[in-house]
Amino acid sequence: MLKTLVVYSGKYGTTEEIAKIISLIAGPARYCTVDNFKEEYRDFDFVVLGAPIYEEKLEQTMVEFVKQNSAWLNNKAVAVYCTCLDTNGGLRELNNLAFENQINFLNLKALGGRLILDKLDSDDKVAIKDFLELVKLPNEDIDFYNKAEVIKFALKLKELKEELLEKLDDEKLLVMVEEFISSHNTCCLATCHDGTVRSTPIEYNYRNKNLYLLSEGGEKFSNLLLNNNVSVSIYDSFEGMNSLAGMQITGKAIIIPETCDEYGEVIEMKGLNLESLKKLPVNINLIKIQVGRVEFLYSKFKEMNVDTKQIVNY
Numbered sequence: 001m002l003k004t005l006v007v008y009s010g011k012y013g014t015t016e017e018i019a020k021i022i023s024l025i026a027g028p029a030r031y032c033t034v035d036n037f038k039e040e041y042r043d044f045d046f047v048v049l050g051a052p053i054y055e056e057k058l059e060q061t062m063v064e065f066v067k068q069n070s071a072w073l074n075n076k077a078v079a080v081y082c083t084c085l086d087t088n089g090g091l092r093e094l095n096n097l098a099f100e101n102q103i104n105f106l107n108l109k110a111l112g113g114r115l116i117l118d119k120l121d122s123d124d125k126v127a128i129k130d131f132l133e134l135v136k137l138p139n140e141d142i143d144f145y146n147k148a149e150v151i152k153f154a155l156k157l158k159e160l161k162e163e164l165l166e167k168l169d170d171e172k173l174l175v176m177v178e179e180f181i182s183s184h185n186t187c188c189l190a191t192c193h194d195g196t197v198r199s200t201p202i203e204y205n206y207r208n209k210n211l212y213l214l215s216e217g218g219e220k221f222s223n224l225l226l227n228n229n230v231s232v233s234i235y236d237s238f239e240g241m242n243s244l245a246g247m248q249i250t251g252k253a254i255i256i257p258e259t260c261d262e263y264g265e266v267i268e269m270k271g272l273n274l275e276s277l278k279k280l281p282v283n284i285n286l287i288k289i290q291v292g293r294v295e296f297l298y299s300k301f302k303e304m305n306v307d308t309k310q311i312v313n314y
Contacts, residue, residue, distance in 0.1 A: 005041050005048070024154075025157075044076075080109075191253075210290055224253050296312070
């Protein structure tokens with residue numbers, strides 16, 4: 001699997017907090033400061049750089065790090081972010097960094113930062129006072145940090161990293177995905193709405209790129225009726241890192257009425273008798289999940305000289 005390295009600088013903690021969030025979401029990953037960068041980190045596949053803006057300039061240790069490592073960075077997939085009170089000015093600094101070092105960053109992002117006056121050293125207190133007067137902001141604590149924005153940025157980086165995967169031929173991959181789904185019969189269905197989360201082990205059948213699940217009812221339907229976005233996991237038992245086999249499926253759930261022809265077709269496919277089901281004392285509900293995306297982690301992909309994680313968008 002591709003590995004992400006997040007290298008950051010800064011004195012007051014915000015760029016570090018963002019580095020940790022990125023490493024969690026864009027993992028497998030490691031984060032480190034510029035000063036703690038190690039030679040073996042050059043083997044990482046995707047690099048993210050982060051630094052604050054001080055006195056309207058990108059923090060100097062990061063500028064020097066990029067200058068000294070420009071040849072290495074030019075051969076990597078690299079993204080960069082800064083934390084600042086003026087995002088327009090921050091973006092200009094990131095573009096200057098790219099231009100001066102001739103690096104084609106995959107993504108540049110200026111994120112809102114924090115100003116806590118009591119944490120500043122004496123030199124920074126003087127500098128920030130002049131800056132705040134220049135941009136007509138009050139000389140007081142300011143918090144432009146937005147965790148939701150940071151998470152959205154981290155998800156974008158994860159998406160960019162996935163585009164770097166060494167991919168299997170689409171047709172061959174789809175065959176392997178469908179073989180894996182069809183060779184299992186039990187999944188874990190995750191549903192949610194407004195803070196309520198439910199995870200349900202349940203039997204399924206696969207037909208025409210859809211999963212079909214029978215259920216007598218339950219709390220999962222309270223989520224499905226309000227939010228039809230679902231996630232499904234199918235997997236083998238863990239026996240070691242060299243025999244990983246599991247997938248995450250995202251899709252849309254539909255409750256199929258008993259009066260619909262599709263309901264009867266699925267019951268027949270399962271080898272059940274429709275008339276017998278109707279005589280049961282409770283309703284048997286049919287959930288259809290239209291598969292939208294499959295993330296397949298499979299150790300056997302290594303033998304095909306592609307990444308162990310493959311993605312299919314239906």
